[in-house]
Amino acid sequence: MAATTGKSPVSSSFVQKLNPRTSYCYQDSYSTINLPRRLRRIHSQACNNISSSSDQVPDSVHKQAKAIELQKLIDDDSRDSSISLPRPLTSASLSNLATEGSRLRVAYQGVRGAYSESAAEKAYPNCEAVPCEQFDTAFEAVERWLVDRAVLPIENSLGGSIHRNYDLLLRHRLHIVGEVKLAIRHCLLANPDANLEELKRVLSHPQALAQCENTLTKLGLVREAVDDTAGAAKFIAFHKLKDAGAVASETAARIYGLNILARDIQDDSDNITRFLMLAREPIIPGIDKPFKTSIVFSLEEGPGELFKALAVFAMRNINLTK
Ligand SMILES: O=C(O)C(=O)C[C@]1(C(=O)O)C=C[C@@H](O)C=C1
CATH class of the missing domain: 3.40.190.10 (Periplasmic binding protein-like II)
Known part of the structure; x- marks a missing residue:
């Protein structure tokens, strides 16, 4: 697909033009009726087929056939409980993706040679890094299934938190599935x-x-x-x-x-930027190793409100970190 060649940055108008019918099928089925993954895929095929129906057959016949096909899939699916829920990525499946050499497509903001591209390659050594003009485009590319992951710089040892990018996390519905730290040598x-x-x-x-x-x-x-x-x-x-x-x-x-x-013109030789890896689906933490979970919440104004909220973690011996 043109968007994944890695030659030129993906612009948001380009993302809009890419097969909107298929993308909408995925999005609609995901957000409104929450079909299981297998059904989502098939639902999108059904939409494509409807769009290419032949002139001789009346539309109502096609729609009826599709309705029967979809009902059969729903019936089949409810019989097999193991496939009736959306399947989130597990940490095991993630590491397989990285090592099996399957070319994961990872969107980043910038052009070839940006630090975010290096971060993508560090996190997923065999990936195809896909340059995007803006962060919103990178997020949208994941949301529309054009790429598998997006990379987001979130914090730097000299500059601190990158607040604009925290806001992006709230505006979009992607999940944090990993992080890498990269030494930045300007x-x-x-x-x-x-x-x-x-x-x-x-x-x-x-x-x-x-x-x-x-x-x-x-x-x-x-x-x-x-x-x-x-x-x-x-x-x-x-x-x-x-x-x-x-x-x-x-x-x-x-x-x-x-x-x-x-070389090395940064003010501190220890110049590290932390990048987040984002995906459409979350990782369900296992008990095999420690996991980091990000939480966002707001509090009512009042004395001790923050203290009380943080006590919830302290009482359960949960370490808080950035
Ligand atoms: O401009 C780049 O090359 C980037 O990847 C962005 C970015 C950032 O947003 O912080 C990433 C790492 C460095 O800290 C400087 C710039």
């Missing part, structure tokens, strides 16, 4: 015919610019925020800019043919 990149003295400005993701605050101030460069680090590298390469550099990874330098003017 480079100052420039076109081969540019040199440090000529640089006046530097482009990058706002988080990356903030992580290199000291170095960039010392160099006296004007900061310009763009969507992702690799996008900045691509931009200065494409426009052959001589007065602008980019803060991005060594991988981005290689992909876009840029020179590395300085």
